[in-house]
Amino acid sequence: MAQLQRIAIAPFQIQENLITLTKEQQHYLRRVLRLRTGDRFIAMDGKGKWWLAQLAAEQAQILETLTVETELSVAITLMIALPKGNGCDEIVRYCTELGVTCIAPVLSDRTLLNPSPQKLERWRRIAAEAAEQSERAFVPTILDPVAFTTAMTASQGNHCYICEGRGNYPHLNNVIKSDPPEIVIATGPEGGWTQPEIEQAIASGFQPVSLGRRILRAVTAPVVAVTLISANCQV
Numbered sequence: 101m102a103q104l105q106r107i108a109i110a111p112f113q114i115q116e117n118l119i120t121l122t123k124e125q126q127h128y129l130r131r132v133l134r135l136r137t138g139d140r141f142i143a144m145d146g147k148g149k150w151w152l153a154q155l156a157a158e159q160a161q162i163l164e165t166l167t168v169e170t171e172l173s174v175a176i177t178l179m180i181a182l183p184k185g186n187g188c189d190e191i192v193r194y195c196t197e198l199g200v201t202c203i204a205p206v207l208s209d210r211t212l213l214n215p216s217p218q219k220l221e222r223w224r225r226i227a228a229e230a231a232e233q234s235e236r237a238f239v240p241t242i243l244d245p246v247a248f249t250t251a252m253t254a255s256q257g258n259h260c261y262i263c264e265g266r267g268n269y270p271h272l273n274n275v276i277k278s279d280p281p282e283i284v285i286a287t288g289p290e291g292g293w294t295q296p297e298i299e300q301a302i303a304s305g306f307q308p309v310s311l312g313r314r315i316l317r318a319v320t321a322p323v324v325a326v327t328l329i330s331a332n333c334q335v
């Protein structure tokens with residue numbers, strides 16, 4: 101099955117055992133992937149379901165439902181204070197490949213960017229492409245940005261961490277308990293978190309953690325954090 105091409109479809113495109121393909125999907129399957137009528141591909145709904153499908157005229161026939169076991173055992177919510185420029189594109193792409201469940205952009209004291217609806221749309225598209233590429237069953241959810249304070253109040257739980265490069269905090273690798281069901285991890289912008297933000301996070305139950313003695317870029321830190329969590333969950 102590994103060599104079959106994959107495309108993401110919306111659940112409403114399926115009726116009975118037929119997938120109605122959009123013009124863009126038909127173009128992508130026939131012109132970009134060079135598939136012909138009768139060729140097989142994998143359709144995924146981004147919500148855990150995969151189907152083996154066969155290309156027909158403007159539709160595809162579902163041949164069978166497939167089992168996918170590529171998800172981590174832990175649900176990771178990555179809270180990111182948005183970096184400058186297109187840095188978030190890379191974070192979304194790499195963290196999707198690594199298995200993140202949800203990306204929650206936050207507007208922090210030193211965040212320069214308040215993203216446009218087009219940027220959000222772009223990140224959601226990148227997440228869908230990266231999920232297809234990495235054979236994920238789920239496309240991570242990219243939430244609308246909210247203020248840091250709102251995000252902190254909404255995410256109180258047992259396994260919430262905030263990455264802070266300065267200070268004598270324990271390494272993330274040493275604090276992750278084996279196989280928690282959910283983890284929330286927050287990483288800051290280029291200028292870092294402010295002291296009041298760190299204090300508010302602690303008050304909301306977030307544990308400050310280190311990712312090592314070197315200061316990582318705002319784009320590198322989330323990738324390292326998600327890598328460490330996924331390595332500890334061993335899937």
Ligand code: SAM
Pocket residue numbers: 262263264265266286287288289290291292293309310311312313314315316317318321
């Ligand atoms: N200007 C900040 C400073 O000098 O401390 C550095 C900010 S860093 C570029 C961006 C974010 O990445 C930080 O807010 C933090 O969340 C995370 N980060 C970078 N290096 C880290 C480390 N060694 N340990 C924990 N978090 C780190």
